[in-house]
Amino acid sequence: MEFYAFIHFNINTFSNMEWGLGDEKPEIFNPSELDARQWAKVAKESGMKGIIITAKHHDGFCLWPTATTEHSVKNSPWKNGEGDVLRELADACKEYGLKFGVYLSPWDRNNAHYGTPEYIDIFRSQLRELLTNYGDIFEVWFDGANGGSGYYGGANEDRRVDKKTYYDWENTYKIIRELQPNAVIFSDAGPDIRWVGNEEGHAYPTTWSNLMRDEVYGGMPEYAPEYSSGQENGTHWVPAEVDVSIRPGWYYHPYEDHKVKTLPQLLDIYYESIGRNGSLLLNFPVDQRGLIHEKDAEQVLKLAAKIKEDFAENLINNLASIESSSDRGHGYTADLIADEKPETYWTMGDEEISGSITMTFDEPTAFNRFLVQEYIPLGQRVKAFTLEVKTDQGWEEIANETTIGYKRILRLPEITTSALRFTVTDAKSVPLISEMGIYNAPNVVVAPIVKRNP
Ligand code: IPT
Structure with missing residues (x-):
């Protein structure tokens, strides 16, 4: 796949946070001119092959009208609660010939059941909704930041979980294999593609696609740097994916409008990810209008033009x-x-x-x-x-x-x-x-x- 887009857009866009606490009110989710086709157009024109969106981040707010919780777009003023961001993006991807993927945060700072076995059922139901109602999904993205020790704040802060055992990943993966057999699953531990070990936009000069997969779990503290280069004698084929944002934050903050990565920075990222045996997942923090900001679009299109120029003649x-x-x-x-x-x-x-x-x-x-x-x-x-x-x-x-x-x-x-x-x-x-x-x-x-x- 080489090059595809991440979209971080959710209630954090409106609370101006990176990790919402889970006590945000659905009323604040109200993009004024959301246009998923604009996101798809920017991605397509940049030479990207797909888009992955934060369907639910750590704060628990769902961008689609899920049956599992009231904490979703259906209780927001956007389109009078009739909207569905996942639907709009799935349709836009189809129109532009892009693949479509979902990020679903395992950690949920809003859900009252988080930390109990009931939450795992809820989480799986959310996954089933996403994998059933929106056509083909090419990638399912599980963040390693998920409620283990070391994290702070949150409406259900006391719910610390053992990341290694709580999520029973094996049985969750089975749902994905059943509903979307062609989707790849991302986490620090794979099973299909793995985190590169940093969010700065580079793979390492030594990057193996092999990994001792069974030794790793999502959010494992020693993952970086121990596993970041993969392993020459890794037991499974789990290539690296480089996730990085075009701005310092994953989510949109007006005060970062002058901090959009420049062409030389984006070129370094390109050559040090795709040029080092990784694929590049470049994030756009969609803004409060519900658009990729002009400055972000401008820089990524410059990158695309320069890459074309660099490889014009073999x-x-x-x-x-x-x-x-x-x-x-x-x-x-x-x-x-x-x-x-x-x-x-x-x-x-x-x-x-x-x-x-x-x-x-x-x-x-x-x-x-x-x-x-x-x-x-x-x-x-x-x-x-x-x-x-x-x-x-x-x-x-x-x-x-x-x-x-x-x-x-x-x-x-x-x-x-x-x-x-x-x-x-x-x-x-x-x-x-x-x-x-x-x-x-x-x-x-x-x-x-x-x-x-x-
Ligand atoms: C970070 C997780 O801790 C890590 O396990 C991995 O999933 C990574 O995200 C993916 O980008 S959280 C970040 C704030 C370092």
Whole structure:
């Protein structure tokens, strides 16, 4: 999926909080011009493939008219209590060809039953409503911030739970598998995709899609940094998702209007998430009008345009030759890394865990981006690789890195060369390289600050 949107919009948008206490009045939920189609349009034009929304955050307020509680849109003035944000967004996603996902907070600071077994039934009923009434769901998002020790405040603050046992996740997952068999489940512990371990917008240079899944649970205090890079010998395939907000907060606050992340910051996020074997879940704090703020839309569209520009021309198409140190024979040769078909790959004999590909240009060529992908249907294998360029003195190493995974992109200082050599120096098993890319991205031009009357 690579790139998709998070929408944090709920009663916190109106109370100006990040974590509501659960005692907010439904009367304050009243967006003046909510337009889910505008959210979908921004996401689509930014090259995103889906949208996940906070159907219920920690304060317990539900954006859809649930049968499980009175604490929902049905008791708000918005559309005289007849509105359903989930319906509007599901429809908008459909119209714009986007996938649709839901965030449902396990922690509920409003529900009187939170902390008792009854709440688990209520939580599951909420999930059933979301997974039954809104078409296909591609991702179900469970926050690790969920009522264990270390959290403060809240209308039912005394309800501390044991995060490891209280939620009985196995039986909740069964409901998702039954109602939406194609949905992936996110939490710190997977089971399908995992938290990257920070909310700053970066995966780590070493990022394995494998995880010792059964050792982890949502909200586990030692998760970051212990599990943030995944694990080379992880037992399950649980790739990382990087969740980050385009503003400092997840929810909209007017005083953050001048703190929307800028193009250089968003580019760093792009290259350090999607470029490091992660997918990027970029959050928009929808405002009190019920719109993605103009400033946020402007910056994300700048990012989309710059990414398009950076990858406009794959210089791999200009190569005079592609040769490998060895290959597995017909159907597995090195030229397949340039065929733009992810289903074909270069590989060697079963016992070979190191080997290289040399790419030679007709004439000296300048580049500053190198992209490489493993054929992940057969797992993530590369443990270490280098990139060299040909100089008058011979080969010069310009990168010495660890993992690749689904996609790794290196940002390099611009260099002009007649040839590149990519070498896998260590792998768990014979490496399988499906695609490579060589690009020369134009520099970001940042307007100088002109001081008047200095
Ligand atoms: C944080 C949770 O503690 C963590 O377990 C994970 O789910 C994360 O959210 C997802 O972004 S809470 C945050 C305030 C650090």
